[in-house]
Structure formats: C-alpha cells, structure tokens
Amino acid sequence: MTFRWLTPADGVEDHRPSARLQGKVSHSERIGSMYLLRLRIPGWQTAGAGQFAMLQAGGSSCFLPRAFSIHEEVPPAPGDPERAYEVGFLLAPVGPGTEELSELQVGDAAGVLGPLGTGFDLGLLSGAGRVVVVAGGVGAAPFPLLLERLAAASPRPREILVLLGFRDAVQAEAVHVFSEPVSRLRRLGVPTHVELISEAGDTGRTGLVTELLREELRAEDRLVVCGAHAMCEAVWDVCLDFLEQSAPVAEEAGNEVPAWFSLEAGMACGTGSCQGCVIEIADGSLAKVCRRGPVFSGAEAFGHRRHPCALPEKEG
C-alpha cells in the first residue's frame, strides 16, 4: 500500500496540514495593565459570544497554548481573497504564555485553535428584561462581543447594565473596551449604563463589584458573569441571597436567578481530549470547562452551595 493524502479530488475539503490556524497580529495595544491583541486569521469561522480560542505566540518557548475568551470579531472585508476575520483578545500578562502574547508586534504570527467551547445562549438573553454584565478585571474579555451580538439580536434586551470591578485605576482603563458596543446599543435605543468600582478606590467607587450588584439586582434581571473564581462564587451568593429575600418559597421550588458564568481552568488541548480542565459542578460530577463550558449556568455550576468547589489559580 502506498500512502497517499486525500485531496479535494477525493471529495474531501482540505483543511490540512493543520487544524491550527495561523493568525497574524494586526493590532496590539496596551490598555492599562492589559493588552488588546487583534489577529487577522484566515480560515476562522464565526464565533459565538462566550466561546474561546487557544493562542500561542509564534516561536513560543511555552509548551502549551493558553485559552482566551473571544473579545471581538470583525468579519472578512468584502473581496478579501483570504476571507480572514479579525479577532480580538483581551489579555493580562500574568505568566510566560500571556507575556509572550502581550509582547507580539504587528505582523508577528500566533497559532490559533478555535473558536471552541459552549458560549452564551443569546436566546436566553435577548428580549424583555434587563441584562446585567458583571465582570472583574480581565473577566471583561468576553463581553464586548456579547454586547455586539445583543445589539444585533432580535428582539434586543430592553436594558443593559454593565458592572465592572477593577483592582485599581490602571486596570480600570480597560473600561474603554466597552465604548464602542455601549454607544452602539445606545444608538439603537437600548438604555445601557456602565458602573465602575475599584478595590484601591483610585477611580470610581471603592469596593467590590458584588457590592454594586447587591444594590442593583432586581427581579427579571439576567446576569452574565466573568472574573476570578472567588468573584463568581460571591456573585452567585448575591443571587442566592436575593432569592431568599424576595421569594424564599420560590427558591425551594427550584427557582433560580438566571445567571451564566464564564469559568476558567488550566487547559492543555481545549478540545475535550486531555480531560485536564475539569471542575466539580453542582451535581457533584466533573465537567470539562472546554466542552460543557466555559459558560455554565449558576445553577449548573454552583447549585445551592454557598461556597462552591475551589478552582486552580489562574495560569499564565
């Protein structure tokens, strides 16, 4: 038998030699303590809000790529022969992998595997009622894309509230990534408000984002949340408290605050092969963050537990 590669002549569309796409940096910008990295990616297929991609700087000295929420996405320009999307990622340099990516210059290469995972269900977020975004630090990453998609949804949410918690004023500069989607929503007639809070108190109010949420949360709100695991736990606690106060009987009956959390875990493949990224969810089982998530409903991830499972620390 002579080994032969199947070709399009065999009726097979050819995606070889790689599932990994070659991105080229089209824009890199420091925003406070974070970086906005835009990659031009031929072969990219449109992402759902809340999905992620595995990224690795070209010539990386790290063995594994890193997982990043898809932050923004611009479809190919008409007539672009490569049909390349421009895909943006918001990253915080916290270790060697993220540092390499933050140091990339325009024109540099990066390997991309994605879009991957289960994102936000737009059907559950569009239409009547208010959508409350709760983000901590670089947890802001998935929301500009989500807001763009909600702006394009039919029907759109009646109102949107964005609550952002940052460490300090430098990190809070990341609020700028919301400027475009927020003005777009406003132009479309969707009342959209952004509130800031920081632990250092050198910008906006002093405190944690959960304090804002506690004041703002009302019935009919639907939450979308991303941030450090401890923040996600605290947000869910606020939801449980709210239910208890407003309708203790309803909670018994299985009523839940509709909230969806984008969670993270150390990952090797991002495609369900390695089984490395599992977290313990409410029913006691271990779920792969890369496949069942990264977006989980609060009830699915945390249930009625006040202090859900501990997650590994963020990796760089």
Added chain:
Amino acid sequence: MTPSLDVDLTVRLGPLVLAHPLINASGTLDLFETADSLGAGRGEQLLQDPPVAAYVPKTVTLDPRRGNPPPRVVETPAGMLNSIGLPNAGLEAFVERDLDRILALPRPVIFNLGGFAPEEFALGTERLRLALEQRLGSPRAVWEKAGLELNVSCPNVHSGCMQIGASADETEATVRGVAAVWEGLLAVKLTPNVTDAVPVAQAAVEAGATAISLVNTFKGLVLDRLTLSPYLGGITGGLSGPAIKPLALRFCWEVAAAVDVPIIGMGGVASVEDVVDYLAVGASAVAVGASAFRDPWLYARLARELESELAHRGSTLADLTGCAHRGGVVGL
C-alpha cells in the same frame, strides 16, 4: 497540496495494516470530542480522514472511574505534568455508547484496556472481544480492525496499574491471561518508572505480547509557586512532552534490541526528527501524545514530513527502521 511522493510508509503491526507509522498515544486524542469542538467542516474531516494511521482511544477499565480531582494538568519546561487518573464510563458503557462510532472510523483501532489485577484484564479483554465479534462478524474481521494495548503503566492511580508494569512477574501473569482470549495485535504499554524495562518487555513477549508500547509518562511532582504544596489534585503526575524524549528514546533503544516484536515508540515526539529517531532505534510505529494538544492534525503533518524526509534521503522505511542498531545511516 503536496503531490504524493510515492514513498511506501505502510506499517504492519500483527494483523493490523497502518498506512503510515504515526498514531496517537492513548488518552491524548478524543477524535469525537475534537471533531465536535472544531465544528462543521474541520470536525467532519477529522472523522472522515483521521490524521492518525490507527486510532488509540483512551484507557477503558471494567468499572467506571471518576478520575482524579482538579487541577489535573500543569505546564512544565518543554512539557507538562498530568494527573488525570483514567476517568472513563467503564467497559459496559464504552461498548454501548462509543464502540460503534469508533469502529466506523476508516482506520484500524488499538483499544486500550486498563486494570488493577491480571484477572481484570482478562475479563475486560473477553468482554471486548465478544462485543467486537458481535459487530464485525468473524474473528478474522476483528483482528484486522482491532488491536489491543494493555495499560499496565498509568502512574496516576493509587493501586495496581503501574505496579503491574513495574514487575516482570505481574506483567507476565497479566499478559498470559489476556493472550489466552485475544489473538489479534496485543501490545503492552510499559512504564519508564523502572531501572530497566527490558526484563518486563521480555516477560510480556514470553507471555504472548505481540508488540511493546513504550513509554508511558514519567512520575513527577510540581509545587504550587505560592503555597509550595503539590499543585496537582492527584499530588504527583506523569511528565510528557519534549522534555522526556531522550529518556524515552533510551528505553525504546534498549527494548527494541532485546525483543523480536514490533515496538510502538513514544515519549516527547514533536517533530519529524523525533519520528525519525524513534524509527531509527527500532520502533515500527510512533505515537504522538501531548504535542498534538496544540494541533490535532500534527500526526498527519509528521507523516507527510516523514514521507518527504524519506524521499529526500532516497531511502525506505525499512532502511530507516532500526538503523541506529546497525551503525546508523551512511552518507546522510
């Protein structure tokens, strides 16, 4: 598209015929999960034309296993440490839910069976054989489609498994029980967590193994940088990636010289040079593990690069295989 260079890369592992030597290491590629992840187009192609010459599913055990608590993976210099702990739904659920779609793949399959005592391996093998015969008809059809790899080397479970593979006697007893009920390719996957793998490999072959896979991962430890306590939920883990390649290559070199069955070489394969090295020390097939996490098509790319490598050298796969034991290749 590179035109075919017409180099014969065919590999025979017992009754299995592989179109090229590149396969996946068990537990590092779930074709179906990956296909789902990649979505229509790329995902469909992955199943239609898998990048591996034979598919090795993740270890299945008789009873369901939850696996180890998170965190389960951590990056290390030129590699990674994992403590997954063989999570699987158990053989019965595997046969019910996964077997048909695995057999539908247009590739031979090397099932990977784990266990904690010799009888467990024999029982699992018998059940798997029965299920395969029901689906494929004749025993001959089974042996041409399906091989078996015994995982006697997982470092991440508390009892059994690696203890079997670390002992020549235990390995011999395990393989003997399985060989009595399995006539197809019977590979035994050995641990490198021993001083010398040769006595274990010889015991396996003596007992009826028709191939030796090596190596599984090296047992290791990573501490959490802040707390200085073990980072992984399973405390210790198995090291893989390019960091282990010279260590693993040495095991293959020694075992290939000592036994007369085909070797499935693995450990840190990331480039075509690594593939060539494993073939040169005597491996018939080469498995890629952790390096393919970056790109599930890596196996196929390496096979294609091997093809051009051989074409450029004007040599055949047979010339290359084991050449390191024959004084290497002259004139490269």
